[in-house]
Amino acid sequence: METKAIVKKVEELVEPIVRTLGLELVEVQFRRERPGWVLRLLIDKEGGVNLEDCVQVSEVVGDILDAEDPIPHAYNLEVSSPGLERPLVKEKDYQRFAGRKARITTRQPLAGRRNFTGIILGIEDGLISLRLSEGQQVEIPFSLVEKAHLKFDFK
Incomplete structure (x- = not known):
């Protein structure tokens, strides 16, 4: 199997x-x-x-x-326990952890990149909204997420 x-x-x-x-x-x-x-x-x-x-x-x-x-x-x-940098696996995770910092890796490039780090703004209609460290907002299709987890700020 x-x-x-x-x-x-x-x-x-x-x-x-x-x-x-x-x-x-x-x-x-x-x-x-x-x-x-x-x-x-x-x-x-x-x-x-x-x-x-x-x-x-x-x-x-x-x-x-x-x-x-x-x-x-x-x-x-x-x-x-999933730990401080808990994986984000289900769509509901992006609602639950809105306002928290996360790192998302996509299966294929979006706007020329696969790795995104920023604040989760939520998810709607299968699109994850993320405010990047650089300030711009991106929408990442949940179906393209290869791996995602919360980012703990050790500061």
Whole structure:
């Protein structure tokens, strides 16, 4: 089974469970790393997650994954917070984090560039509005986003 299909299946299985625990499933990652395959679940909630949240999700989700067995080989399950530079994965993330600084990389160039850093103004009709550091405003189609995350200002 292809990794994208595994991620999709795991999201379908896990998202309702995580939601019933009062948490948000931010992202599911499945990739080969040094020790082997890793299934990483990034979870969040208003005010941030703590160790108990991660342990609870790991235990409940681990049991479900053992029962459903959507991954045909060995892997390690990791559950963690998305961190200060949280990935922006869903369209609703751009509404929730309006007013915050973000970095967005597109699949193909827009106006001659693929990397944009600025303040999120919101999203409407699939277009992300971003006020760039240079002052101009751009609209980036959500469908062209390859990768995006919040930028924490360490100043």
